Each structure stands twice: as structure tokens, then as C-alpha cells.
Amino acid sequence: MRKLGLAMIGLGPASQPHSKSLVDLSDRVNVHWAASRSSERVNAYGQQFPFRTTTDIQAAINDPAVEAVLVLTPPSSHLEVSQLCFAAGKHVLVEKPLELTLERGEHLVQAANMAGRHLGVVLQHxxxxxxxxxxxxxxxxxxxxxxxxxxxxxxxxxxxxxxxxxxxxxxxxxxxxxxxxxxxxxxxxxxxxxxxxxxxxxxxxxxxxxxxxxxxxxxxxxxxxxxxxxxxxxxxxxxxxxxxxxxxxxxxxxxxxxxxxxxxxxxxxxxxxxxxxxxxxxxxIMDFPHDAHRALITDFVDAITMNRQPLVSGDEAxxxxxxxxxxxxxxxxxxxxxxxxxxxxxxxx
Missing domain, CATH: 3.30.360.10 (Dihydrodipicolinate Reductase; domain 2)
Incomplete structure (x- = not known):
């Protein structure tokens, strides 16, 4: 089975269960970049996980080997970061909540639809x-x-x-x-x-x-x-x-x-x-197993490879x-x- 090329944007606490899941899913995905604008977070993250890191978010998104991006940044940046991903032709899995407001959430879903890209949301329960x-x-x-x-x-x-x-x-x-x-x-x-x-x-x-x-x-x-x-x-x-x-x-x-x-x-x-x-x-706040995250990411990868909607799509969120x-x-x-x-x-x- 062909591995899906991924990048992860945002290396705060939310990146922990995702990163553990991606290590588990090494037979399904290739994580090309783990990115944050904070060099401090990049350095700390690099000591925990084996993925290549960068502070250049745009370069990570634009990498031709990257097919989908996990957007784990604060809610206030979900729309803008996702739009960069869609403009580069990438699918997006965004952390909850979808966005700050209902209006911005609607814009995010519309952006995915206009780009013809899959949009999944991390609601792993x-x-x-x-x-x-x-x-x-x-x-x-x-x-x-x-x-x-x-x-x-x-x-x-x-x-x-x-x-x-x-x-x-x-x-x-x-x-x-x-x-x-x-x-x-x-x-x-x-x-x-x-x-x-x-x-x-x-x-x-x-x-x-x-x-x-x-x-x-x-x-x-x-x-x-x-x-x-x-x-x-x-x-x-x-x-x-x-x-x-x-x-x-x-x-x-x-x-x-x-x-x-x-x-x-x-x-x-x-x-x-x-x-x-x-x-x-x-x-x-991170005191829970990452099993549900792993299952959600697996569904997102399956959705891309099978060309179907993720179970927790942008519309569902x-x-x-x-x-x-x-x-x-x-x-x-x-x-x-x-x-x-x-x-x-x-x-x-």
C-alpha cells in the first residue's frame, strides 16, 4: 500500500497524541515535516519524535511530497493556515474546534469544497x-x-x-x-x-x-x-x-x-x-490514550486514498x-x- 505524505503544522500540546499515532501508522504514512514558527517548540519536539522539523511553515506545506496537512495550530489560525494548504493542493485534517466562529467555520468548509480537497476535523470521541x-x-x-x-x-x-x-x-x-x-x-x-x-x-x-x-x-x-x-x-x-x-x-x-x-x-x-x-x-489535559486519535487519522488517510468523505468531515463539524x-x-x-x-x-x- 502506498504511503501518504503528511506534514504537521503546530507543535503544541495537541501534537502529542497525533505524533504518537503517526509513529504507530508508519506503514501508512510518511511524515515529511513537523513545523512550528517557534524554534523553542521545534527543538523540544525534535527530542521526542523522529520526524524532520522546520520553522518554515510555508515550505512544509509547499513540499511536493506532502499530500495532506494536519493543522494543529490555535483555532484563530485554522482558516488562514488551511487556506494556504488548499492553495497548495493539500488535504487538511484540522484540530477542534473547526474555527473561532460559525461564520469562519463556514468559510473554511467552503474553501475546502472550492479547492476539491478533503477536510477532516479532530473530534476523536x-x-x-x-x-x-x-x-x-x-x-x-x-x-x-x-x-x-x-x-x-x-x-x-x-x-x-x-x-x-x-x-x-x-x-x-x-x-x-x-x-x-x-x-x-x-x-x-x-x-x-x-x-x-x-x-x-x-x-x-x-x-x-x-x-x-x-x-x-x-x-x-x-x-x-x-x-x-x-x-x-x-x-x-x-x-x-x-x-x-x-x-x-x-x-x-x-x-x-x-x-x-x-x-x-x-x-x-x-x-x-x-x-x-x-x-x-x-x-x-493530555492524560488520555491516543487510540481514538490513531483511529481518526486512519479514517482520514482511508478517506483520501478511497476518495470518500472522512467520518468527521468539515460539514459534520x-x-x-x-x-x-x-x-x-x-x-x-x-x-x-x-x-x-x-x-x-x-x-x-
Whole structure:
């Protein structure tokens, strides 16, 4: 099988699970460049991984041996860096979130379509074994008709995390907990049960953090089939706990906690899928296995070689970003220290 030529742009913390995955996939890919404008990051990265490094991002993108680029830079640069890649005829796999705003995300997807290149997005929770089994159970009707669903992301980030330049700001991250941390679980939740409407939401910053954006979001939702849904996400739940998706069906109940799945059916049957590791819910943000990243990159490589859309395409990620925008539009962020308040502001999707 011919190896796909890759370059990786951005050597911050997000590059770690990707690089480990690319080492594992050495029989499928050739990583020609690992690039960052920061010579300090380039030097540190070169001591950990075997890939050739450079501070010349444009040269890495323009290399004829490079067919696809992993864009792992901050969200505020995704559109511009991806446009450089598309202009050079490269496919792009971009880190979450798609972009800072829904409008910029739409421009990014349009740019990929106009260039005729594949665009994938790193929303790897869809590739966990437990997530795949839950999707299979839903699609096969094993749980019956969905009656209600709940999403909870009780994570923790210390203030030192938000003290890093740009963290938790609109200019760099585009948002707070919903777009930056909970987007993985929100994307999985939406892809499993659908969301047709945001009925009400509260967007709030707790006293545990000093930051521009929100660290707590709650919402009432209408699922794809009209059933009720609820959402709660935060980075103020010390010391951090696994995210959870719960689904009530006419035939049984599903609980997906981190990477572990428990199916309980009304006929008494049960099934469990064990978790493959931690989830990054606490202060150590990269404390999770890279298996799901490896599976997502494998799917992206397959999509290019088979000329099909990646499972998490730009269009799919855009739908999740539309949901984020709808939740934020339905809520009003309370002043710091004020009591949480629900705001009725229905948002159709």
C-alpha cells in the first residue's frame, strides 16, 4: 500500500497524541515535516519524535511530497493556515474546534469544497470502541425509540490553565467550555441522537475562574426525533470527572461514561464495554490514550486514498459548531459571581 505524505503544522500540546499515532501508522504514512514558527517548540519536539522539523511553515506545506496537512495550530489560525494548504493542493485534517466562529467555520468548509480537497476535523470521541458500539445499538434499534437523552461534562481546569496567554478568550479560543472542552462530547451526542432545537440555556462564569469566556453551560434541548434532552458542561468541577451520555430508549438504557459503555435492556440483558483509559477531564489535559486519535487519522488517510468523505468531515463539524452557537445564543452569560439564571431563547437548528 502506498504511503501518504503528511506534514504537521503546530507543535503544541495537541501534537502529542497525533505524533504518537503517526509513529504507530508508519506503514501508512510518511511524515515529511513537523513545523512550528517557534524554534523553542521545534527543538523540544525534535527530542521526542523522529520526524524532520522546520520553522518554515510555508515550505512544509509547499513540499511536493506532502499530500495532506494536519493543522494543529490555535483555532484563530485554522482558516488562514488551511487556506494556504488548499492553495497548495493539500488535504487538511484540522484540530477542534473547526474555527473561532460559525461564520469562519463556514468559510473554511467552503474553501475546502472550492479547492476539491478533503477536510477532516479532530473530534476523536466518535472513534472510541464504546462510542462505536453505542452508535451500532442505536442504529440497529436495540434500544428502541429514544425517549430522552442527557449529556454531562464535569471537567476541571485550574486557573493556571486560563492564565496562559489567550486561553479562555474569544480572540484565541473563540469560546469557553462549550467550544474548547465539551465540543468532543457535544459532537458525539449530536451525532448519536440529533438536536433540532435549543429551548433554553444558561451560560455562566463561576467564581472559580477569572476568564473572558464561560466555564459553565446548561441547556434544555429538543432531540432529533422531538424527545427531550439536557446538557451540562463545566471546567469548574474539581478534580474533574468523566463526561457522560445517557440515553433512555423504549427497550433499554445506555450509559456512556468516558470510554466505558453500559447497556441495560428491559428484558434483563446487559452489556458492558470497558474504557480504554482516562479522558483528560482533570488538570492534566493530555492524560488520555491516543487510540481514538490513531483511529481518526486512519479514517482520514482511508478517506483520501478511497476518495470518500472522512467520518468527521468539515460539514459534520460545522453542524456541531452550529449547535454550540445556538446554545450560546439561547443563553445569556451571568455576571461573575451572580446567581445562575435560565434564559428562554429558543434556537431552531
Amino acid at each position: 466518535r472513534f472510541r470502541p464504546a462510542s462505536l458500539r453505542l452508535r451500532q445499538a442505536l442504529e440497529a434499534g436495540e434500544l428502541g425509540t429514544v425517549q430522552a437523552a442527557f449529556l454531562s461534562v464535569p471537567w476541571w481546569r485550574p486557573q493556571s490553565y486560563y492564565d496562559e496567554p489567550g486561553r479562555g478568550t474569544l480572540a484565541r479560543d473563540g469560546g469557553g467550555v462549550l467550544l474548547t472542552q465539551a465540543i468532543h462530547s457535544l459532537d458525539l451526542f449530536r451525532s448519536l441522537v440529533g438536536v433540532s432545537e435549543v429551548i433554553a440555556a444558561d451560560v455562566h462564569t463561576t467564581e472559580l475562574h477569572h476568564m473572558e469566556t464561560e466555564d459553565y453551560v446548561a441547556a434544555l434541548l429538543r432531540l432529533g426525533n422531538g424527545a427531550p434532552g439536557t446538557l451540562m458542561t463545566t471546567t469548574a468541577a474539581y478534580p474533574g470527572y468523566p463526561e457522560r451520555i445517557e440515553i433512555i430508549g423504549t427497550n433499554g438504557f445506555a450509559s456512556l461514561t468516558g470510554g466505558a459503555l453500559h447497556l441495560a435492556f428491559l428484558d434483563g440483558a446487559e452489556e458492558k464495554v470497558e474504557a480504554e483509559g482516562k479522558t483528560g477531564s482533570g488538570a492534566s 460545522l453542524e456541531s459548531q452550529r449547535l454550540v452557537a445556538a446554545v450560546l445564543a439561547a443563553g445569556a452569560r451571568s455576571p461573575k459571581g451572580a446567581a445562575a439564571r435560565s434564559v428562554s431563547g429558543r434556537q431552531k437548528l
